[in-house]
Amino acid sequence: xxxxxxxxxxxxxxxxxxxxxxxxxxxxxxxxxxxxxxxxxxxxxxxxxxxxxxxxxxxxxxxxxxxxxxxxxxxxxxxxxxxxxxxxxxxxxxxxxxxxxxxxxxxxxxxxxxxxxxxxxxxxxxxxxxxxxxxxxxxxxxxxxxxxxxxxxxxxxxxxxxxxxxxxxxxxxxxxxxxxxxxxxxxxxxxxxxxxxxxxxxxxxxxxxx
Amino acid sequence: xxxxxxxxxxxxxxxxxxxxxxxxxxxxxxxxxxxxxxxxxxxxxxxxxxxxxxxxxxxxxxxxxxxxxxxxxxxxxxxxxxxxxxxxxxxxxxxxxxxxxxxxxxxxxxxxxxxxxxxxxxxxxxxxxxxxxxxxxxxxxxxxxxxxxxxxxxxxxxxxxxxxxxxxxxxxxxxxxxxxxxxxxxxxxxxxxxxxxxxxxxxxxxxxxxxxxxxxxxxxxxxxxxxxxxxxxxxxxxxxxxxxxxxxxxxxxxxxxxxxxxxxxxxxxxxxxxxxxxxxxxxxxxxxxxxxxxxxxxxxxxxxxxxxxxxxxxxxxxxxxxxxxxxxxxxxxxxxxxxxxxxxxxxxxxxxxxxxxxxxxxxxxxxxxxxxxxxxxxxxxxxxxxxxxxxxxxxxxxxxxxxxxxxxxxxxxxxxxxxxxxxxxxxxxxxxxxxxxxxxxxxxxxxxxxxxxxxxxxxxx
Amino acid sequence: xxxxxxxxxxxxxxxxxxxxxxxxxxxxxxxxxxxxxxxxxxxxxxxxxxxxxxxxxxxxxxxxxxxxxxxxxxxxxxxxxxxxxxxxxxxxxxxxxxxxxxxxxxxxxxxxxxxxxxxxxxxxxxxxxxxxxxxxxxxxxxxxxxxxxxxxxxxxxxxxxxxxxxxxxxxxxxxxxxxxxxxxxxxxxxxxxxxxxx
Numbered sequence: 001x002x003x004x005x006x007x008x009x010x011x012x013x014x015x016x017x018x019x020x021x022x023x024x025x026x027x028x029x030x031x032x033x034x035x036x037x038x039x040x041x042x043x044x045x046x047x048x049x050x051x052x053x054x055x056x057x058x059x060x061x062x063x064x065x066x067x068x069x070x071x072x073x074x075x076x077x078x079x080x081x082x083x084x085x086x087x088x089x090x091x092x093x094x095x096x097x098x099x100x101x102x103x104x105x106x107x108x109x110x111x112x113x114x115x116x117x118x119x120x121x122x123x124x125x126x127x128x129x130x131x132x133x134x135x136x137x138x139x140x141x142x143x144x145x146x147x148x149x150x151x152x153x154x155x156x157x158x159x160x161x162x163x164x165x166x167x168x169x170x171x172x173x174x175x176x177x178x179x180x181x182x183x184x185x186x187x188x189x190x191x192x193x194x195x196x197x198x199x200x201x202x203x204x205x206x207x208x209x210x
Numbered sequence: 211x212x213x214x215x216x217x218x219x220x221x222x223x224x225x226x227x228x229x230x231x232x233x234x235x236x237x238x239x240x241x242x243x244x245x246x247x248x249x250x251x252x253x254x255x256x257x258x259x260x261x262x263x264x265x266x267x268x269x270x271x272x273x274x275x276x277x278x279x280x281x282x283x284x285x286x287x288x289x290x291x292x293x294x295x296x297x298x299x300x301x302x303x304x305x306x307x308x309x310x311x312x313x314x315x316x317x318x319x320x321x322x323x324x325x326x327x328x329x330x331x332x333x334x335x336x337x338x339x340x341x342x343x344x345x346x347x348x349x350x351x352x353x354x355x356x357x358x359x360x361x362x363x364x365x366x367x368x369x370x371x372x373x374x375x376x377x378x379x380x381x382x383x384x385x386x387x388x389x390x391x392x393x394x395x396x397x398x399x400x401x402x403x404x405x406x407x408x409x410x411x412x413x414x415x416x417x418x419x420x421x422x423x424x425x426x427x428x429x430x431x432x433x434x435x436x437x438x439x440x441x442x443x444x445x446x447x448x449x450x451x452x453x454x455x456x457x458x459x460x461x462x463x464x465x466x467x468x469x470x471x472x473x474x475x476x477x478x479x480x481x482x483x484x485x486x487x488x489x490x491x492x493x494x495x496x497x498x499x500x501x502x503x504x505x506x507x508x509x510x511x512x513x514x515x516x517x518x519x520x521x522x523x524x525x526x527x528x529x530x531x532x533x534x535x536x537x538x539x540x541x542x543x544x545x546x547x548x549x550x551x552x553x554x555x556x557x558x559x560x561x562x563x564x565x566x567x568x569x570x571x572x573x574x575x576x577x578x579x580x581x582x583x584x585x586x587x588x589x590x591x592x593x594x595x596x597x598x599x600x601x602x603x604x605x606x607x608x609x610x611x612x613x614x615x616x617x618x619x620x621x622x623x624x625x626x627x628x629x630x631x632x633x634x635x636x637x638x639x640x641x642x643x644x645x646x647x648x649x650x651x652x653x654x655x656x657x658x659x660x661x662x663x664x665x666x667x668x669x670x671x
Numbered sequence: 672x673x674x675x676x677x678x679x680x681x682x683x684x685x686x687x688x689x690x691x692x693x694x695x696x697x698x699x700x701x702x703x704x705x706x707x708x709x710x711x712x713x714x715x716x717x718x719x720x721x722x723x724x725x726x727x728x729x730x731x732x733x734x735x736x737x738x739x740x741x742x743x744x745x746x747x748x749x750x751x752x753x754x755x756x757x758x759x760x761x762x763x764x765x766x767x768x769x770x771x772x773x774x775x776x777x778x779x780x781x782x783x784x785x786x787x788x789x790x791x792x793x794x795x796x797x798x799x800x801x802x803x804x805x806x807x808x809x810x811x812x813x814x815x816x817x818x819x820x821x822x823x824x825x826x827x828x829x830x831x832x833x834x835x836x837x838x839x840x841x842x843x844x845x846x847x848x849x850x851x852x853x854x855x856x857x858x859x860x861x862x863x864x865x866x867x868x869x
Binding site: 008010012014015016018019031032035036038040044046047052053054055056057058059060061063064066067070071073075076077079081083085113114130131133134135136137138139140141142145147149150151152153154156157158160161164171172173175176179180183186187194195197 | 676679681683685686687697700701703704710713714717719720721722723724725726727731732733734735736737738739740741742743744745746748750752754782783796799800802803804805806807808809810811812813814816818819820821822823825826829832833836837839841842844845848852855858859861862
């Protein structure tokens with residue numbers, strides 16, 4: 001079934017944004033402004049709420065005019081796209097968002113038509129489902145590991161490389177003893193916080209010149 | 211495809227001259243009209259790609275310009291703006307993209323390269339130091355008589371001489387000079403393994419447009435090029451980088467690591483590059499160097515990595531495997547055909563044989579020059595994605611062991627197998643073996659284009 | 672606002688399709704979803720973490736009343752969202768070099784698609800219909816798809832070794848350890864910043 005790939009879910013939400021000439025700035029710009037200031041790291045709402053591998057929020061201003069002989073047409077509203085790649089089932093994920101980050105959800109989606117607020121769980125879930133698009137084809141490179149599994153594995157990978165590098169040439173007894181200690185300690189180590197393992201991107205490069 | 215007009219292409223582009231000594235002069239223009247007269251004078255010196263029937267000339271001359279040089283020659287704005295962005299910016303401003311930070315950062319470059327003052331490169335290659343000096347005198351006379359430029363500085367380079375004969379060795383002791391690609395229509399002695407891999411396992415020349423502007427490239431189109439066509443065609447772009455080599459650090463590191471490596475020092479040195487010090491590829495001779503392979507043109511570059519997916523013969527992160535992955539990324543090598551570069555260049559500084567005392571502060575290294583139709587798609591890509599990074603080889607952030615800017619934190623994994631002489635081994639805390647001392651991006655025009663520039667006749671259209 | 676977070680790039684694209692062509696695209700995407708061999712090349716390219724196509728029919732835009740105007744469109748739209756590693760140019764170059772037939776199959780039904788080969792025209796088309804991401808989150812921004820795949824291999828091998836470590840003799844352990852190192856030796860690349868990141 002299209003939205004799912006293994007244990008990951010491809011959620012695509014398209015929310016119409018309120019079209020109000022009297023709003024200054026307009027609702028879509030207010031969303032953009034809020035998102036511009038929102039952290040994308042371990043204090044991101046999607047790091048705080050569980051289950052999100054990768055997610056994006058995009059304001060869709062309009063459809064694209066590709067040029068003649070194609071026809072020019074325009075959308076009557078702007079839309080907020082929420083594309084998420086998450087663990088578990090849809091209801092669980094949405095409830096998780098509402099439980100953990102209701103303030104952020106409200107701050108963003110209050111600019112969208114018919115948004116009931118996250119306080120009323122059922123209304124919130126119904127609203128999201130009303131805005132959900134069917135993901136026609138969903139590709140996931142890894143589709144059977146949760147966010148926690150992945151963070152743990154990345155931590156393990158670094159630790160193992162260090163262990164192997166620092167135990168070259170050990171005699172078997174020492175190696176075994178040190179390994180057992182290492183494995184025990186690693187198992188007890190808390191997993192890194194989601195979103196925490198990147199650094200701030202202050203260089204603006206990229207795009208079409210690389 | 212159309213036959214190449216070798217008389218219109220600078221010889222430096224079409225083939226390595228195999229002349230053992232070189233001097234590179236760096237020029238600065240003031241007056242555009244005097245600079246143009248200088249170029250008109252130099253035209254009679256510039257060596258073309260015409261084949262030398264009989265003996266080699268005693269010396270050759272070639273010329274290339276930075277964006278600032280073309281600006282000072284007062285080419286039309288529309289032409290200047292049509293050059294690729296990376297060329298317009300110059301190499302110093304691309305340092306973030308290239309990983310030229312830490313010891314390689316522009317703040318630490320030689321003064322001549324720190325200030326965007328280099329406008330032209332004059333490359334002189336010669337058979338003997340006397341011929342080199344003679345030709346340089348003639349060029350300096352032309353410069354002085356026309357008043358067309360000031361010489362900001364010069365750089366000497368020379369093939370390493372061992373037992374009285376020039377070799378292709380470089381300062382770490384490796385034998386260099388195997389990797390240059392084959393291109394369609396470029397007449398040079400070529401060997402299997404230098405071109406692109408075909409589905410049936412044979413090697414074919416790369417599309418001409420990977421090297422020369424104005425010809426079809428591997429993507430089935432004419433490469434993006436500046437206007438007008440006549441200015442760009444038969445020209446190419448050159449990357450110039452002065453790479454200082456920390457030979458003492460390298461030897462010390464190798465010595466210490468080899469003490470813990472069961473395969474021995476020679477083998478560990480080979481694992482770094484992917485070839486034994488005599489040039490034998492590890493892929494063909496994993497246990498011992500084999501001169502019969504190293505010196506056989508039909509074999510020394512004729513191999514693929516398909517049978518060595520685990521890197522147990524040639525490590526996955528070894529230098530030559532990184533910069534020319536051949537079939538290692540699958541898809542019959544199609545992901546790498548547009549990432550090839552032609553290297554020219556020579557070592558500089560006093561060669562110290564193994565056992566001679568040596569210090570990192572001594573001035574020695576290699577003048578690295580790369581020729582390609584697109585600096586960003588070819589050289590910059592390889593430097594950014596394959597040398598200073600390892601994702602395409604599934605090596606994460608690990609860098610090229612020799613060329614990487616490790617800063618003391620680098621790691622190099624030598625994949626191994628159950629053979630006790632070929633164990634898996636990790637080298638840690640890699641220092642910077644190579645330091646960038648400066649350089650820039652140049653445009654190497656055709657003979658026709660040089661004439662147009664000299665006469666001030668460039669018209670964007 | 673940025674399309675890039677650590678090692679991953681969020682590309683958004685929207686193309687118009689004449690409605691009768693939409694069914695063809697649905698059919699192709701259905702086959703793609705059900706036949707693994709068709710997806711193998713994408714898997715082998717290994718620089719995509721997640722990607723999706725969403726067919727958005729002209730009457731499929733959510734309508735929630737409350738003063739919203741109903742859309743009145745002629746075209747159906749195909750939305751494409753990709754989370755990939757590497758630069759924009761690298762990504763498109765790779766697909767154009769290796770998967771042009773597959774790309775053509777899906778996008779030739781979009782208006783004015785120029786073909787995925789040669790690549791320069793293709794890049795111009797993408798630049799036209801790509802729209803930018805306002806907010807991009809990754810739980811593991813310093814890990815590319817390859818890093819993640821390697822990490823899971825290392826975790827799995829480690830778990831197996833750890834399970835037998837206590838009950839074996841030193842020599843048995845040493846043998847098992849060598850086997851472990853050989854299993855993970857191609858998977859130990861460090862994670863960290865992407866090449867152009869500050």
